[in-house]
Amino acid sequence: MGYQLLNVLVFFLFGITFVISVVAVIGRFLRPKLSTPEEPAKEETYECGEPAVGSSWVRFDNRFYTVALIFLVFDVEVAFLYPWALVLDSLAAAGLGMFVFAEALLFLVILGAGFVYCWLKGDLDWVKATERAFPAHRLASARPSPTAPLSGVQTPSVPGAAQEAPDEAADSGLEAALR
Numbered sequence: 789m790g791y792q793l794l795n796v797l798v799f800f801l802f803g804i805t806f807v808i809s810v811v812a813v814i815g816r817f818l819r820p821k822l823s824t825p826e827e828p829a830k831e832e833t834y835e836c837g838e839p840a841v842g843s844s845w846v847r848f849d850n851r852f853y854t855v856a857l858i859f860l861v862f863d864v865e866v867a868f869l870y871p872w873a874l875v876l877d878s879l880a881a882a883g884l885g886m887f888v889f890a891e892a893l894l895f896l897v898i899l900g901a902g903f904v905y906c907w908l909k910g911d912l913d914w915v916k917a918t919e920r921a922f923p924a925h926r927l928a929s930a931r932p933s934p935t936a937p938l939s940g941v942q943t944p945s946v947p948g949a950a951q952e953a954p955d956e957a958a959d960s961g962l963e964a965a966l967r
Contacts, residue, residue, distance in 0.1 A: 854911050858903075865899055 872892055879888045906912055 851914060854906075858906060858912070861899065861902070865895075868895070 869892065872888070876885065876888060879885055
C-alpha cells in the first residue's frame with residue numbers, strides 16, 4: 789500500500805514541477821514581449837488595442853441576462869436531444885421506443901411551459917409596455933399631477949370653469965406623462 793501511495797506522490801510532484809516550469813520558466817522565454825512606449829494599452833488587463841475609457845462598473849440591463857439565459861436553456865436542450873435522437877432507433881429495437889419517446893416529449897413540454905411563462909410574463913419583449921412596467925396606481929401616488937394645485941398655494945377660481953376631481957386630475961396627469 790505504501791509503495792502505491794509513493795507512486796502517486798512522485799507523479800503528483802512531477803506534475804506540479806512540470807506545470808510550474810512550463811508556465812514560469814519556459815513561457816517567459818517563449819512569449820513575445822510587446823510592451824512598447826508607443827502602445828501603453830498593451831499592458832492593460834483586457835487589451836483590445838484601445839485605451840480603456842470610463843468605469844468598468846457599468847450597470848447592464850436585465851434584459852441582456854434574460855435573453856442569454858433563455859438562449860442557454862434552449863441550447864442545452866439541443867445538446868440533450870441530439871444524442872437522444874441518435875440512439876432512439878436502437879432503443880426502439882430493444883422495445884423501449886415508446887417510453888424513451890414519452891420521456892423526451894415530457895422534457896419538451898416542460899421547456900415549452902417555461903417558454904410560454906416567460907412569453908406571457910413579458911420577459912421576451914425587448915421594450916416592455918409602459919403600462920405594465922409602471923402601473924397607474926403606482927405613478928399617480930408617486931408624483932403629483934401637473935394640474936393639481938401645489939400645497940400652500942391658493943389658486944384663483946375662475947367663474948364658470950369646471951373643477952376636476954382630484955382623482956381625475958391625477959389620471960389626466962398620468963395620461964399626459966405616458967404620451
